[in-house]
Amino acid sequence: MSILDGFRDKDFLEQITLLNDIAANRPTDALPDLLSLFASPLQDASVDSMVVIALNALLADNEQYAVECLHSDDPKLRLLCIRTAGEHRFASAVEPLSEIAQTTDDSDLALESLSALARIGSEAALPAFRKHLSSNDPLAAGLSIEMCGHFNDVSALPWLKEVVRRSLTGDRYQTCDVPTWKAIQALGDLGTEEAVQFLASHLHHKNPIARRLITDVMVELGEKAVPALLDSLHSSDEDVRILAANVLGFTGLRSGGNGLVAAFDRGHADTPNVRYAFYEAMGRIGTMKNLICLMDGLSETDELLLMAVVGGLERHVNPGMIRNITERLRQEDEQTARLAQAIINSKALDIFRALHGDPACADILMEHLLQSRDEEILAAFREALESLGTDAAGADLKRLSEAAAERGSGRKALAVDDSRSMLALHRALLAELGFDVALAANGQEALEHLQENGPVELVVTDMNMPVMDGMQLVEQLRNDPDFESATIVMVTTEKEASQRGLAENAGVNAFITKPFRPEQLKEMLTQLLGL
Template sequence: MTSLDDFRNKEFLDQITILNEISGTKDPEALPGLVALLKAPVGDTSIDYMVVNALNAVLSNNEPKVVEGLTDEHDGYRILCIRVAGEHGFKSAVPGLVAIAETEADPDRLMEVLTSLARIADPVGLPVFRLHLEHEDPFIKSSCIEALGKLGDEESIEYFRNLLIESEAPDRYEICEITTWKAIEALASFPLEETRAFLVSHLHHKNPTVRRIITDAMITIGSPVVPMLLDAFETGDTDMRILTANVLGFIGDRNGANGLVAAYDKGLAEDLNVRYALYEALGRIGTMKGIICLVDGLHETDELILMAVVGGLERHVNPGMISTLTDLICKADAQSDRLARAVINSKATRIFDALYENAGAGDALIASLSVSKDSEIQEEFRSLLAEIGGARAEDDLAKLPEVGVGARKALAADDSRSMCAMHRAILTDLGFEAFVAPDGEKAFDFIEQGEEFDIIITDMNMPVMDGMELVGKVRNTPGYEDIPIIMVTTESEASQQNLAEKAGVTAFITKPFKPDELKAKITEVLG
């Protein structure tokens, strides 16, 4: 006699109690009764659901019965056994699962079997995954790609490579297919120099989402891919140099920084966009050679590049750098003004704190701060001056204007800290309340939270969610169908702008640009 005897005639609460007890004890004696209840349900949704849970618990402790159930005539019980086999890694179930996968015609049931085989991760399943690589269902195909990558199937590498190559075909590059995504991840899982070099060679893929996936894969691999990225920087075109510098910065390996400095010394960063990316990367990594290179960059005259330099140095303040910066700012020339603005607009509070000790440098910084219309910047430095204290700081606080929040709102997304700072400075100068985000996902969070923007500015290449994906999501949001969107890019290929226009971008501006150029573009799109 078991607890399930006369189950159907028991009260609802008694039935719940019995099923909960079976789930907890995993009593094998309850298996026949549970199977009977599964095949002939009680009819109450709650009870029938709990029967499945109890059966799952009992089967998780009974591998032979799971294997036996793989050939059961009842479809629901058979699928439950398939799932339990995968969930609990029952290797003895592999031959049975393989047999099913070889002949299963129903896509949903085949996906259940492949998912379980992938979870068990037994090499015996390799032929089945290879068999279904050409399946018409992209999700089954991608599941097989993912499994073969996790199982380290080197025989499939060539197939994965071809998928990535084919994804750049003129009639396919506009969409990042799930199979392309999984092929990249599979290739990245192999600890082989040839596969890593192949991925690096496709870093500047025609599709921005594919570029982001490859970038994420490179960052995950980390230090082993640094030599290949440095080679690509030296031999690649402008776009490749920008992308490899960005990835090296996110990886944060010292060898990457030293290699970038060596490339800089060879004259490989003459292009302003390349130099900007290189400075940003050196700031993220922070080696001695990199900091020296950044200090040399204090003589740059382009405002955006100078902000990248100052933003990088802000992370690595040291006496030597502060001494050099003090001397430059105290010269009271055009470069002094540019440097002071860069410190303020970058919200480089550590540098400000160190420079303020010198009266001449402090006066230059206060003069630059006084003309800022950014309420957030004003508040940040007001707090710092209050913390510094003293009569001089109090006098300087009194000189600062009261700045209100702009009547209009603007959103800017860029993974570059200095670019975000530049956007803030430009937008607040135009009277906007500026919202900035380091990627598309965080930018879209503002919209989902109910913020209403008059204009959106976004970079094309960003981690997590790239600019193209952000534009697509924005355009599918009620009320944002016609909001002006400006895309900031370094891309030289016309195909990239065509993609962005199809996604819904209103206008473009190419880095590097002067603040007045972006101001003019904003004014233009707002009419």
């Protein structure tokens, strides 16, 4: 006698209780009746769902039977057993699942079989994954690409490269589909010299999401990626050199830092855009050679470049550096004012504290600090002065407290950039225009700030950032009724019309190409917002 005898005549509560007991205790003699209930459901969603749960529990304890049912003529039972085999990683299911995946004309069945094989994780399934690398189903293709990367299947390399190349044909670059996304990651998983060189050659992919994925993969590859990235520093494409420098900075590797200095000395940082990227990367790495190069960069007259130099040095303050900066400030020429302003705008608090012991330097820095209208900067330097605890610092703190800093107009702006120096420039410039300014290092941080603090009138965002790039941020903002009305200005080094076309379609109001003079952005915002 089966415990399911008369099941259809029982009331709902009895049925659910009984099926729960079967799922928990897994009596094997209940299997035939469960299969009958599965084949001819009661048409009660709750009960039928519990039948599936109980049957899955019994099949989990009976691998041989579940694998045999992979050949069942009942499509419902076969599908259940495919999912059970994957969920419970039945090794004996690899061969029949591979056969199904390679022979079926049903794309849904193929995807289910591939998904189960992926969960089982046996290299014996590689032929099935290889067969579906070029599948018309993007999910099947993406999963197959992912697994070929997971198993380091070098034979898939030509197709992985082809997937990325195809993503650049026609208007395909406008979206980063699943196969492209998985192909980039699989190339990183392979990590061969050919794969890494190929990724490096596509650092400037037209699609911003693909470009960010390539950047992330190259950073994860670390030392493996350095030779290819150093080669890219010699590219004739300015944007490739910028992106290669950025990635080298993110790796933080000494070999990358030395390569940056060598490329700098050979004249490959021949434009302000590229020099800016080199300085930022050197600051992140901080080798002795990098710091010497940054010290030489203190003679830069461009405000943004000088802030990149100061921001890099702020990470690695040492006595020799402070002596050098002190000598430069004491010269009291035009560069003195630029350097002092860069220290203030960059919020270089460690450099400020180290310089404050020299009365001449302290006076110069305080002169520029007292002119700031940025409450965040003023608050940060108040804390720096308090931490010094000297009589001179106390006097300057009193001067700072007595100075009536102009308040913002209540107009709110958000600046988004992964570059510390760019954020510092935006903060100073927007505060001067009367905005209360918030900062974010990437699109995700920007969204979190907005969700916590409410909408802003203006968003100034970079295009290329880790975690979430500017394009994704704009799309999110324009699709959210709470934030869709913000005026958005995108800052970019991109020159191709295609990039601006994508950004315009996403909802960007205006563009400015860096490096730019602060007056250019001020003029743009004045016209755009009627300031």
